[in-house]
Amino acid sequence: MDYFAQQAINAIQLGSIYALIALGYSMVYGVLVMINFAHGDVFMVSSFFCFLLLLVLPVPFIAALLIVMLATAILGVCIERLAYRPLRNAPRVSAIITALGCGLVIQNTTLSISPYSQRMPELFTPVTWNFAGLTISSLQILIVGISVGLMLALDFFIRKTRYGMAMRAIAQDRVTVPLMGVPVNQVIAVTFAIGAALGGAAGVLYASAYPVISATMGVLVGWKAFVAAVIGGIGNVRGAVLGAYLLGAVEVFTVTVLPSTYRDLVVYTLLLVILIFKPYGLLGRPAVQKV
Amino acid sequence: MTRWLQHPPPRGVLLALLAAGLAACFAIEQFGLVDDYVRFVLITLGINIILCVSLNLVNGWMGEFSVGHAGFMALGAYLSACVSVKWLSWGDPLWMFPLAVIGGGLMAGAVGFLLGLLSFKTRGDYLAIITLAFLMIVKSGIENIPYVGGPRGFLGIDNHTTLLWTAVWTVLTLWTIRNLVYSRFGRGIVAVREDEIAANAMGVDTRKAKLTAFVVSSFFGGVAGALFAHQLQFINPSVFDIVKSTEILVMVYLGGVGSLAGSILGATAFTFLSQALQPLGTWRMVILPLILVLLMIFRPRGIMGMREFSWFVPRREFPKKEDKK
Numbered sequence: 001m002d003y004f005a006q007q008a009i010n011a012i013q014l015g016s017i018y019a020l021i022a023l024g025y026s027m028v029y030g031v032l033v034m035i036n037f038a039h040g041d042v043f044m045v046s047s048f049f050c051f052l053l054l055l056v057l058p059v060p061f062i063a064a065l066l067i068v069m070l071a072t073a074i075l076g077v078c079i080e081r082l083a084y085r086p087l088r089n090a091p092r093v094s095a096i097i098t099a100l101g102c103g104l105v106i107q108n109t110t111l112s113i114s115p116y117s118q119r120m121p122e123l124f125t126p127v128t129w130n131f132a133g134l135t136i137s138s139l140q141i142l143i144v145g146i147s148v149g150l151m152l153a154l155d156f157f158i159r160k161t162r163y164g165m166a167m168r169a170i171a172q173d174r175v176t177v178p179l180m181g182v183p184v185n186q187v188i189a190v191t192f193a194i195g196a197a198l199g200g201a202a203g204v205l206y207a208s209a210y211p212v213i214s215a216t217m218g219v220l221v222g223w224k225a226f227v228a229a230v231i232g233g234i235g236n237v238r239g240a241v242l243g244a245y246l247l248g249a250v251e252v253f254t255v256t257v258l259p260s261t262y263r264d265l266v267v268y269t270l271l272l273v274i275l276i277f278k279p280y281g282l283l284g285r286p287a288v289q290k291v
Numbered sequence: 292m293t294r295w296l297q298h299p300p301p302r303g304v305l306l307a308l309l310a311a312g313l314a315a316c317f318a319i320e321q322f323g324l325v326d327d328y329v330r331f332v333l334i335t336l337g338i339n340i341i342l343c344v345s346l347n348l349v350n351g352w353m354g355e356f357s358v359g360h361a362g363f364m365a366l367g368a369y370l371s372a373c374v375s376v377k378w379l380s381w382g383d384p385l386w387m388f389p390l391a392v393i394g395g396g397l398m399a400g401a402v403g404f405l406l407g408l409l410s411f412k413t414r415g416d417y418l419a420i421i422t423l424a425f426l427m428i429v430k431s432g433i434e435n436i437p438y439v440g441g442p443r444g445f446l447g448i449d450n451h452t453t454l455l456w457t458a459v460w461t462v463l464t465l466w467t468i469r470n471l472v473y474s475r476f477g478r479g480i481v482a483v484r485e486d487e488i489a490a491n492a493m494g495v496d497t498r499k500a501k502l503t504a505f506v507v508s509s510f511f512g513g514v515a516g517a518l519f520a521h522q523l524q525f526i527n528p529s530v531f532d533i534v535k536s537t538e539i540l541v542m543v544y545l546g547g548v549g550s551l552a553g554s555i556l557g558a559t560a561f562t563f564l565s566q567a568l569q570p571l572g573t574w575r576m577v578i579l580p581l582i583l584v585l586l587m588i589f590r591p592r593g594i595m596g597m598r599e600f601s602w603f604v605p606r607r608e609f610p611k612k613e614d615k616k
Contacts, residue, residue, distance in 0.1 A: 035416050086588045093356045096419055097540060098587045100358070104537055104580035112573040219533070230420055261442070264431040268424045275421055279413045 002133045007252050013140050013209065015248025016147035019241045020202035021225030022232070023154060024195030026240035029229070030171045031191045032088075034095045038079055038103035040222015042196050045106055046072040046203030047213045048114070054121050061124045065146070065204050069197040076196025077189050085185070103218065110215040117214035120207045143205045150201060151241055154194070158237060163190055171235070224251070227271045233284025242282060305602070309462065316458040330454060332566055334522050337457035338515050339558040341464045343542040344551065345511035350540070351548035352472050353504045354484030355410065358536045359422030360512050362429040365531035366402055367395030367513025368520035369433060372445050375521065388451040392460070392517040399513025400506045407505030411498055426536060433528040444527030445520075452522040460518060464511045465603075469551055471507060473605050480504050481549070534576060538565075541583050544593050551603045553595030 021043050028036040050068045053059065059067070083102050087095050126139035158164040166187045169177045178184050199222075206221065207213050224247060232243025247267065254266045274281065319325055325333075346360045374391035375384075382390075406425055410418050434442045471477045479500040482490035491497050520526045538561070546557020568575040586593065 033416075035419065083584055083588070087591075090587070090591055092415060093350075093354075094587045094591045096356060096416065097544065098584050100533075100537060100540075101580040101584040101587070104534070105577055105584070108573055108576040108580070112577060115573070227424075234416075261431070261435055264427060265435060268427040268431070272421065272424045272428065275413070275417065275424070276409065279417060 003256075005134055007256055008249075009134065009136060009140060011249040011252040012245070013143050013248075014252060015245035016144045017202050017206050017209070017221075018225045018228045018248055019151060019244035020147050020198045020205070021222060022229040022240040022244045023151065023237060024199045025226050025229040026232070026234055026237055027167075027191055027195045030235040030237070031167055031188060032084075032095075033235075034084070034092065035099060035226075035234070036084075036195070037096065037099040037226075038106060039195065039199055040226060041103040041106040041110075041218035042072060042076055042079070043199040043203050043206075043222045043225070044213075044215065044218035045075065045110060046196075046200035047120070047207040047217065048110060048118075049200070050123075050204045050207055051118055051120055051213060054123070058121075061142075061208075064123060065201060068204050069200040072200030072203065073193040073197040076192045076199075080189060080192040085188075107215055107218050114215065117212050120211035120213055122211070123204070123208045139208060143209055146201065146205060150198060154198070155237065157194070163187060167191055224267060227267060230271060231274050231281055233281030236281070236283045236285075239281055239283030300602070313455065313458055313462075316454045320454045331522075332562065333454055334452055334457045334518075336559060336562045337454075337461040338518050338522070339539075339542060339562050340461050340555055341511055341515040341518070342539045343546065343558040343561075344464055344468050344554040345508045345515070346539050347543050347546075347548065347550070347554045348468055348472070348480070348504050348508040350543055351550070351554075352477075352484060353480050353501065354548075355501075356415070356419045357422040357508075358419055358533065358540070359406070359425045359429075360508075360539050361531040361533070361535035362422075362426040363399040363403060363509040363512030364516030364519060364535065365429050365433060365526075365528065366399040367392075367516030368526050368531070369395075369439050369445065369516075370398040370513070371395035371517030372448050372520045372526060373439065375451065376445075376448055384449070384451050388456070388521070391451075391521075392456075392514055395517035395520075396510040396513040399516065400510035403505045403509025403512075404502060406509070407502040410501055410505065423533075426531075426533065430528050430531060442528060444525060446525055448520055448524045448526070450521060450524050452518045457518055460514055464514070465551060465555075467507065467511075469603055469605070471503075476500070476503070484549075537580060537583070541579055544583060544586055544591075547593035547595030547598065549597045550593075550595040550599050552600035553593055553598070556594060 021039070024039045024042075025036060028034060028039070046068050049071050050064055053064055053067060079102055083098050084095065087098055124139060124142070126137040128135055128137045158167060166177070166182045167190075169180075169182060170184060170187060174184070202225075206217075225244065228243040228247040229240045230243070231246060232239030232241070234240075247270075250270060251263055251267060254263055258266070278284075319330070342360065342364070346357065349355050349357050371391040371394060374394050375387060379387045379390065402425075406422065409421055413421065433439060439445050472480065479490065479495040479497070480503070482493070482495050483497050483500055483504075487497055490500075516531075542557040542561045543554065544557075545560055546555070547553025565575065565579070568578060571578070590596075
């Protein structure tokens with residue numbers, strides 16, 4: 001029983017990191033109806049940003065988190081400006097291909113610069129507590145706390161602020177909204193900045209929890225988060241969080257039952273099965289095709 | 292000269308050219324006319340043309356978006372390797388190798404049929420996600436089968452992929468897909484691309500069109516995988532990943548969607564470009580996706596997008612009015 005409770009804590013930690021990344025996928029999909037395949041690699045690059053920052057100057061944890069989030073947000077806006085904006089009115093397939101291409105460019109550039117995995121210096125010295133037979137480290141509490149805090153802030157931003165309202169409006173009708181005086185380009189840039197900054201936060205948290213980083217992390221971890229966003233219903237922010245915790249649990253408990261090489265097989269089979277029975281995810285609404 | 296290119300030659304000329312090409316391949320193979328590197332590049336070119344044309348059927352003519360072509364390649368490669376190394380290794384390569392290639396193609400085609408069934412429910416972005424999940428499942432599935440070597444890969448495959456076999460399969464692929472897309476039934480596949488609902492309303496059986504396109508495309512993907520396995524003599528699950536799929540996507544979108552001539556052009560340009568960029572190491576895989584991004588921004592349909600070199604178009608019995616202009 002203790003063993004399962006311990007695994008549940010690990011699942012919540014992993015799910016929190018997935019949720020932060022999945023939010024970036026889901027926000028962009030909600031606003032632009034486009035799968036931002038490059039987001040996983042943006043997450044990967046952010047942990048390398050953190051690595052470089054700590055090589056240059058050893059800053060405290062919170063400062064590192066904020067600097068990396070800012071740097072990643074700038075990267076996200078640059079990708080949107082250079083690669084996605086010229087294709088805003090092109091067929092949707094072109095946008096997906098471009099996103100896939102951008103992701104591979106980022107991944108292989110990182111791979112060419114740093115061909116081997118890097119060991120992350122310790123950001124934070126965790127204290128562990130034993131509590132009723134369970135071991136909880138302060139790092140786990142910090143990871144879950146920061147993730148949940150950022151998710152609540154995002155939910156507040158989307159529901160209560162003017163920018164959030166503009167995002168929801170663009171998601172509903174991208175043709176009429178500019179006529180109402182909403183600066184669409186600016187709102188989309190803000191969406192990308194927030195999505196990338198959340199990915200950046202996930203990068204720092206992931207690198208402090210699992211301190212070996214490599215260029216393939218975008219595919220190994222980032223795409224899992226994408227699977228989480230799809231399972232929850234891509235485009236739906238709360239669905240992304242639900243999907244992420246579900247996926248974290250599935251992954252952690254799969255490894256306790258089966259050999260760890262089965263993890264990817266189980267995750268992607270789960271995705272396929274959910275898409276067969278609920279083609280638009282758990283909380284997603286079906287897209288009505290108009291004639 | 293240009294008039295000559297615009298008006299296709301009589302059927303006999305085409306057949307003579309084809310026979311001459313196959314005879315040349317046979318001669319090269321028999322008398323060792325070119326060195327091993329040139330032979331390797333030529334075989335790779337043939338395999339790339341098969342991959343590019345077959346993916347173009349789904350992504351170009353039918354207008355769906357699949358990123359799972361490397362998965363079909365993997366299925367074909369592993370099944371054919373099992374046939375030639377484990378099940379029929381006593382056989383004469385003359386009949387055993389074609390059997391292995393066809394087996395690989397059928398395996399991929401059968402799985403393509405299932406993927407085609409899934410495409411009834413969803414299309415566009417969600418179909419892209421399904422093909423991505425399919426690719427990941429194939430890759431991690433193979434890694435968990437010790438019988439075919441698991442993550443270490445499949446060793447000890449004999450080199451059966453000759454230039455002649457590659458040429459024969461390339462011609463067969465081009466011929467099949469040309470006859471499919473220009474048939475009355477094939478027009479239905481193109482109609483799905485333009486507007487699925489309207490096509491349905493006009494009496495096109497869109498389900499049958501989609502299934503056929505998926506099965507034919509994945510069959511030839513499997514054939515290409517089988518040839519690939521017997522060319523490299525060693526296969527590994529990590530070869531058939533998203534990077535391999537992206538390479539095929541670059542060929543399709545470079546050459547042109549919905550075009551046989553474009554597919555040949557794209558595969559040729561890609562093969563020589565990727566050989567020329569070999570000294571750059573991993574930076575090569577920065578440049579290739581960058582080309583894809585720039586293509587999407589500046590020329591989304593590729594060089595020959597939805598246009599065709601007239602030699603590949605079947606002749607019409609009755610000239611249409613536009614032709615007389």
